[in-house]
Amino acid sequence: MPATVWKGYLSFGLVSFPVRLHSAARAETVHFHLLHKKDLSRVREVMYCAAEDKPLEKSEIVKGYEYEKNKYIVVEPEELEKIAPPTATVMEILQFVHMNEIDPIFFETSYYVEPEKEVTRPYALLLDAMKETKYDALAKMSMHGREHIVILRPRENGIMLHTMYFVSELNQANEVQFEKPGKFDKKEADLAKRLIETLAGPFEPEKYQDEYRANVERLIERKRRGAKVTPIRQPKAAPVTDLLKALQQSL
Numbered sequence: 001m002p003a004t005v006w007k008g009y010l011s012f013g014l015v016s017f018p019v020r021l022h023s024a025a026r027a028e029t030v031h032f033h034l035l036h037k038k039d040l041s042r043v044r045e046v047m048y049c050a051a052e053d054k055p056l057e058k059s060e061i062v063k064g065y066e067y068e069k070n071k072y073i074v075v076e077p078e079e080l081e082k083i084a085p086p087t088a089t090v091m092e093i094l095q096f097v098h099m100n101e102i103d104p105i106f107f108e109t110s111y112y113v114e115p116e117k118e119v120t121r122p123y124a125l126l127l128d129a130m131k132e133t134k135y136d137a138l139a140k141m142s143m144h145g146r147e148h149i150v151i152l153r154p155r156e157n158g159i160m161l162h163t164m165y166f167v168s169e170l171n172q173a174n175e176v177q178f179e180k181p182g183k184f185d186k187k188e189a190d191l192a193k194r195l196i197e198t199l200a201g202p203f204e205p206e207k208y209q210d211e212y213r214a215n216v217e218r219l220i221e222r223k224r225r226g227a228k229v230t231p232i233r234q235p236k237a238a239p240v241t242d243l244l245k246a247l248q249q250s251l
Contacts, residue, residue, distance in 0.1 A: 018116040019091075019114060020116070029213060030216045088141075095138050097136055097137075098135065099151070107163075108163040110162050130152075131154045137152040138151055149164050185244070
């Protein structure tokens, strides 16, 4: 059975039913350990008290919020539990929206929403109604020490949930600003559209693999066998000076 990352109730008007969330995706990478260069022994992370110049046990550590320079308020886990909002246990649907109204910049992490086995009828009803109306649901929930706005959308076999960033969490100051040039030559515009149409096709995610991870795994295997490590040839990119010529060559 997949690990449960959240358990509570999904509220839809006056209808509520128990659900649990399972992670829908996880980034894969090659994991390295930190080693002592001298003897290649594992390095252990140690919590250290700078004031007393000594390592600490886990039981000696508490959470603190710095409200002024070097002044802290200690907050206990039990206190955080006491002030948890209702969304910690109940995910309430606030409104229904069309997915195409939401900018993908808001999307964060994806989860599968599973109903508890004894209460599947209201889950199935909501799933079918969302499919029929082509609406997705906006809801609020608390998980992993923070409150989230989430979008629930129907899929063939169940409901998918995506946590989303709040507007205040977007780095809008980093948005690209550039001075747009004048109108493009018709030939340039037509060639750009043709190039797009040439590269267009259905989304087939299985076609794409993480080449960097594969290269790292190949590097490790070659070093294990004592073989020479060969560098990957990198493309030589340069700014385009003749846009029309570059487009023609691309086609």
